[in-house]
Amino acid sequence: xxxxxxxxxxxxxNNIFDRAEEIEAEAIQMFISGRTNWRDPVVKEEALVKYQKxxxxxxxxxxxxxxxxxxxxxxxxxxxxxSKSSLINYTKWAGKLGVAGTIFHLGSHKGVGFQAMEKQICxxxxxxxEESDTDAKLIIENSAGGGNTIGSxxxxxxxxINHCGKHSRIGVCLDTCHxxxxxxxxxxxxxxxxxxxxxxxxxxxxxxxxxxxxxSKTPLGSGRDRHENIGDGYLGYDGFKAIxxxxxxxxxxxxxxxxxxxxxxxxxxxxxxxxxxxxxVAQL
Numbered sequence: 001x002x003x004x005x006x007x008x009x010x011x012x013x014n015n016i017f018d019r020a021e022e023i024e025a026e027a028i029q030m031f032i033s034g035r036t037n038w039r040d041p042v043v044k045e046e047a048l049v050k051y052q053k054x055x056x057x058x059x060x061x062x063x064x065x066x067x068x069x070x071x072x073x074x075x076x077x078x079x080x081x082x083s084k085s086s087l088i089n090y091t092k093w094a095g096k097l098g099v100a101g102t103i104f105h106l107g108s109h110k111g112v113g114f115q116a117m118e119k120q121i122c123x124x125x126x127x128x129x130e131e132s133d134t135d136a137k138l139i140i141e142n143s144a145g146g147g148n149t150i151g152s153x154x155x156x157x158x159x160x161i162n163h164c165g166k167h168s169r170i171g172v173c174l175d176t177c178h179x180x181x182x183x184x185x186x187x188x189x190x191x192x193x194x195x196x197x198x199x200x201x202x203x204x205x206x207x208x209x210x211x212x213x214x215x216s217k218t219p220l221g222s223g224r225d226r227h228e229n230i231g232d233g234y235l236g237y238d239g240f241k242a243i244x245x246x247x248x249x250x251x252x253x254x255x256x257x258x259x260x261x262x263x264x265x266x267x268x269x270x271x272x273x274x275x276x277x278x279x280x281v282a283q284l
Contacts, residue, residue, distance in 0.1 A: 001249060002026035002061060003213075003274045005256040005266035012047030013097070017054045023268040024275075027061040027253035029103065029210075032093055035067050038082050040089050043097075055098060061253050063139070063173075063210055064090050064102040071107030072124045073117040073150050080124065083107070087128045087138065095134025103139040103173045103210060106150040106160075114156055121150070122163040129169055139171040139209055144181035144225040152182040152223075158202035172203055175212035175257075176243060177228070180235055183221040187239035189246075196248045205248050213240070213254040213274060229258045230273040240274065244281045 004027025007016045013032060020028050032041040043051075055062070070083040090102040109117045125138060140160070145152035151160075161170050176186065184198075185191035199205065215233030217226035231237040243249060254274060256266035 001244070001251060001278060002253045003256075003271055003278065004028055004061070004253055005271065006030065006065065008265075012050070013043060014047045014050035014054060016051075017058060017060070020060065023266065024271050025256075025266070027063070027255060029063040029065050029255045029257075031065055031067070032090070033067060033086075035065075036069060037067070038069060038086065041093055043093070048097075051097065062097070062099040063253075063255065064094055064099055066090055066102050066104030068105070070104055072121045073107045073109040075110065075112070075117075080120070084124050084128055084131075088131045091128060091132035091134060091136050091138065094136030095132065099136060100209065101137030101139045101169075101171060103141050103212075105141055105143060108148045109150055111148050114150055117150070118160065118163065122160055125160070125164050125170065126167070129164075129167060135169070137169045137171045137209065139173045141173045141175055141212065142178050142182065144175075144178040144223055145183070146181075146223040146225065152178070154199050154202035158204075161203065161207065170207070171209035172207045173210040173212060173255075174199075174208060175214060176235060176240075177212070177214035177216040177233075178225060180216045180220055180239075181218060181222050181224055181226075185220055186243055187220070187235050189242045192242045192246050196246055199248070208248060208252055211243075211249060211252055211254045213256050214258055215240075227258055229261065230256070230270050237273075237277070240277050241281060244274075244277055245284065 004025040006029045007019045009030045143149035143152045184195045215228035215235045217228040218224045258270050260267040
């Protein structure tokens, strides 16, 4: 498995590689537009040329993170159209830039229930895939379960994929903090085995394309999305050792979204913590 992080693309997407190198990241997740606005991505030609040159020599795994405004379960037609447009743009850019896919949140049903909005969600996903003729994937991220968010259970994610015709370009990113907050106890080896057995049954291990590696500031089943640095939360060091020992994660990139020791986001220390655990697991 490769240990990476969310990296800022500020000043040009070519800058992600130097920033990743500074913290010894082996995989990269990034935004290519403002994370809290609807403006389309803009990639300057000079930055694009530099990016392509470095990427072609580095072969580092790359992922986009979709903007936070996306909600495919909204009852607001304008919001839905903007959400689809954003995902289409990101997916087209992913194809152009050689990015594996876009990790994104499905959104919230705002109290009307999952079943009431599932058909709309699936229709939107299929439309995005048809409008973006690339190999880049749409990667559904599991939610922590608070605020009527969709995708906190494997059953919901699996149902969506099934009702999208089991489309080959739909994948899943498991956020460790979100899993724990949603009640999936991955803090022990036995617990992790049971959780991944359910994932295999409802979704399929082959759909797992990335992991958001985050400790949790809140206890099991809290429903709260509160990331903590690796080893400093309720999952703890042993929890990540259990996760990284499971064969389902052996070839999957781990992407840090932690606050960082200086509150500046993913840093070298958190990368090194995960790498130390990876080394220990390899010796078992």
